[in-house]
Amino acid sequence: MLDHTKYLTEIANNLRKVVLKSANNAGTGHVGGSLSEIDILTALYFSVLNIDPSNPDWENRDRFILSKGHASLGLYSVLAERGYFSKELLDTFDQTGTKLQGHPDMNKCPGIDFSTGSLGQGLSIGIGISIGAELRKKNFKTFVLIGDGESQEGQVWEALMYAGVRKVKNLVAIFDYNKVQLSSMIQDNIDLEPFAEKISAFNWNVIEMNGHDMGPLESSLKKAYHLSGGGPVAVIAHTIKGKGVSFMENKFEWHGKAPDSRQLAEALAELEGGQAK
Amino acid sequence: MKMNLNDNISQRLAFGNALADLGSEYRNLVVLDADVGPSSQTKIFKDKFPDRFFQIGIAEQNMAGIAAGLSTMGYIPFISTFAVFMVHRAGDQIRNAIAHPRANVKINGAYAGLPTGRAGATHSAFEDIAIMRSLPNMTIFEPADAREVELCTRYALEIEGPVYLRTVRCDVPVIFPQDHKIIPGKALILTEGHDIAVISTGMMTARALEAEKILRSKGVSVKLVHMPTLKPIDKEAIQEAAETAKTILTIENHSVIGGLGSAVCEVVAETIPCKVYRLGYQDIFLESGDDEELFEAYGLSSHCIVKKVLEILNK
Ligand SMILES: Cc1ncc(C[n+]2csc(CCOP(=O)(O)OP(=O)(O)O)c2C)c(N)n1
Numbered sequence: 001m002l003d004h005t006k007y008l009t010e011i012a013n014n015l016r017k018v019v020l021k022s023a024n025n026a027g028t029g030h031v032g033g034s035l036s037e038i039d040i041l042t043a044l045y046f047s048v049l050n051i052d053p054s055n056p057d058w059e060n061r062d063r064f065i066l067s068k069g070h071a072s073l074g075l076y077s078v079l080a081e082r083g084y085f086s087k088e089l090l091d092t093f094d095q096t097g098t099k100l101q102g103h104p105d106m107n108k109c110p111g112i113d114f115s116t117g118s119l120g121q122g123l124s125i126g127i128g129i130s131i132g133a134e135l136r137k138k139n140f141k142t143f144v145l146i147g148d149g150e151s152q153e154g155q156v157w158e159a160l161m162y163a164g165v166r167k168v169k170n171l172v173a174i175f176d177y178n179k180v181q182l183s184s185m186i187q188d189n190i191d192l193e194p195f196a197e198k199i200s201a202f203n204w205n206v207i208e209m210n211g212h213d214m215g216p217l218e219s220s221l222k223k224a225y226h227l228s229g230g231g232p233v234a235v236i237a238h239t240i241k242g243k244g245v246s247f248m249e250n251k252f253e254w255h256g257k258a259p260d261s262r263q264l265a266e267a268l269a270e271l272e273g274g275q276a277k
Numbered sequence: 278m279k280m281n282l283n284d285n286i287s288q289r290l291a292f293g294n295a296l297a298d299l300g301s302e303y304r305n306l307v308v309l310d311a312d313v314g315p316s317s318q319t320k321i322f323k324d325k326f327p328d329r330f331f332q333i334g335i336a337e338q339n340m341a342g343i344a345a346g347l348s349t350m351g352y353i354p355f356i357s358t359f360a361v362f363m364v365h366r367a368g369d370q371i372r373n374a375i376a377h378p379r380a381n382v383k384i385n386g387a388y389a390g391l392p393t394g395r396a397g398a399t400h401s402a403f404e405d406i407a408i409m410r411s412l413p414n415m416t417i418f419e420p421a422d423a424r425e426v427e428l429c430t431r432y433a434l435e436i437e438g439p440v441y442l443r444t445v446r447c448d449v450p451v452i453f454p455q456d457h458k459i460i461p462g463k464a465l466i467l468t469e470g471h472d473i474a475v476i477s478t479g480m481m482t483a484r485a486l487e488a489e490k491i492l493r494s495k496g497v498s499v500k501l502v503h504m505p506t507l508k509p510i511d512k513e514a515i516q517e518a519a520e521t522a523k524t525i526l527t528i529e530n531h532s533v534i535g536g537l538g539s540a541v542c543e544v545v546a547e548t549i550p551c552k553v554y555r556l557g558y559q560d561i562f563l564e565s566g567d568d569e570e571l572f573e574a575y576g577l578s579s580h581c582i583v584k585k586v587l588e589i590l591n592k
Contacts, residue, residue: 105378107378107379113349114345114346114349114374114378115373115374115378116373117373118369118373118374120338121338121342121369121370121373121374123342124338124339124341124342124343124345124346124370124374125342125343125345125346125374126346127342127343127346128342128343128346128347128348128349128350128354129346129347129349129350130346131331131343131346131347132346132347132349132350132351132352133350135307135328135329135350135352136350136351154338155336155338155339155342155370158334158336158338158339159339159342161334161336162333162334162336162339162343
């Protein structure tokens with residue numbers, strides 16, 4: 001068990017480097033939100049989700065929607081590592097003609113269950129998939145990863161309200177609660193607190209935990225997986241934007257920026273030294 | 278739905294009945310409403326297929342998103358609400374979750390244009406075609422009468438990908454016989470003529486037909502072209518109209534900016550330049566009032582059409 005947790009932690013730590021290298025290579029990318037979500041995505045794709053990378057359209061697969069589509073690099077790096085496509089493709093990120101568009105495109109990239117990019121929309125789409133699954137008597141789960149800044153969008157609350165009232169089954173909303181958005185800390189913007197209370201008042205089951213501590217993270221996601229059979233489950237993952245690279249952590253300035261070569265070397269050294277806690 | 282020529286039948290009723298009829302044939306048809314089902318008549322489908330009807334609440338953005346998700350499960354969702362709230366409130370969702378991913382979602386813009394039951398400016402969508410026409414992957418139908426509403430609703434389901442169906446609230450005379458056929462993307466030539474080509478769409482075609490009769494009695498020869506599909510637009514039919522008549526008048530229950538009139542201008546400008554006059558709303562918000570009084574005031578009654586044609590031809 002411990003070995004397994006260590007294995008996942010190592011994958012995630014390695015993917016942090018992939019994210020940074022790819023962003024540096026492209027000269028663009030949203031590294032802050034990709035680093036905050038990478039442990040969650042690793043736990044999902046290497047443990048929790050029932051998927052088959054060699055058959056990305058398998059009809060009984062669990063679905064995943066990156067509602068915070070700007071953090072595509074995090075997802076692309078996980079999908080490549082999991083074998084959905086060649087790792088070399090990561091070098092084409094954001095480049096002309098690429099399958100790996102700035103925001104995930106379901107018609108271009110294998111493993112993308114729905115295109116995103118305009119914030120606030122993923123949960124509604126997840127509800128549609130879950131309703132469709134129920135009509136078709138299928139039991140797969142649908143996971144949606146939502147940003148905290150993104151949760152300022154009204155549509156997120158329309159969707160929370162709908163799923164809570166209708167008790168939509170097999171739907172899990174994960175909130176990447178990194179407390180930072182594009183232009184500021186969330187507390188200096190429109191704060192979400194008391195966030196868990198709000199969501200549970202909308203009739204969702206709410207689970208809260210640290211989104212970087214792989215052991216509890218994985219077990220919480222598994223718990224959400226099973227609980228969702230009875231109605232929608234929200235996982236509030238407390239994370240750190242830019243996690244793992246001290247000069248990027250908690251800085252909105254690193255929301256949508258790529259490291260230059262000097263910054264990349266510094267970041268990689270820190271990650272290799274295993275200093276990131 | 279049973280209908281005879283010249284019956285006055287509302288398009289919303291025809292749409293509601295068409296959905297309910299198609300529901301038996303298309304077991305994967307699901308209908309989503311944002312609390313206007315009794316107005317847009319999707320309630321007819323709801324009563325027949327309660328398990329495939331989803332009341333989303335007054336949440337148009339969520340409705341569009343849920344429909345996009347349902348489409349990935351092999352369902353054909355028809356979302357329906359007033360056109361104005363559909364294309365504006367849910368505009369980003371229609372663009373990014375439906376049009377760009379080519380989600381197989383069908384969109385009914387109800388209460389399009391002026392006839393909204395005296396609701397006035399906030400409720401009358403006179404710019405919805407302009408918005409929807411600029412979206413890649415979008416097919417747009419604007420049926421003339423109840424008969425064409427049925428045909429277009431069926432075509433909406435048959436076509437793979439996003440479709441916008443624009444329907445009006447008011448009664449419109451049935452102008453086409455029972456064996457009427459349309460081909461998506463193709464215009465219909467209703468009368469041949471050479472003095473002027475009148476191109477109309479939606480409920481305006483019934484008025485154009487009336488106007489044509491009056492004009493014919495005055496010795497004016499009108500080529501009347503009806504366009505139930507606004508996108509893709511039938512370029513050949515427009516070019517042919519420009520060639521035969523040299524002058525075109527477009528008529529639509531929509532702003533003269535961005536709708537049929539604009540589409541026609543775009544085609545002739547690149548092919549056979551000719552004079553194009555556009556009847557429609559002249560860059561204004563619409564007001565409350567009696568439908569017919571307002572159509573008259575905005576120049577969209579059959580008599581206004583006659584007057585406009587005579588004016589253009591200097592007669
Ligand atoms: C509807 C919409 N508005 C604005 C943006 C621009 N934008 C992209 S990311 C972002 C901030 C998102 O913050 P958060 O959800 O907290 O994401 P994370 O911190 O996880 O990267 C903004 C405003 C957008 N993509 N979509």
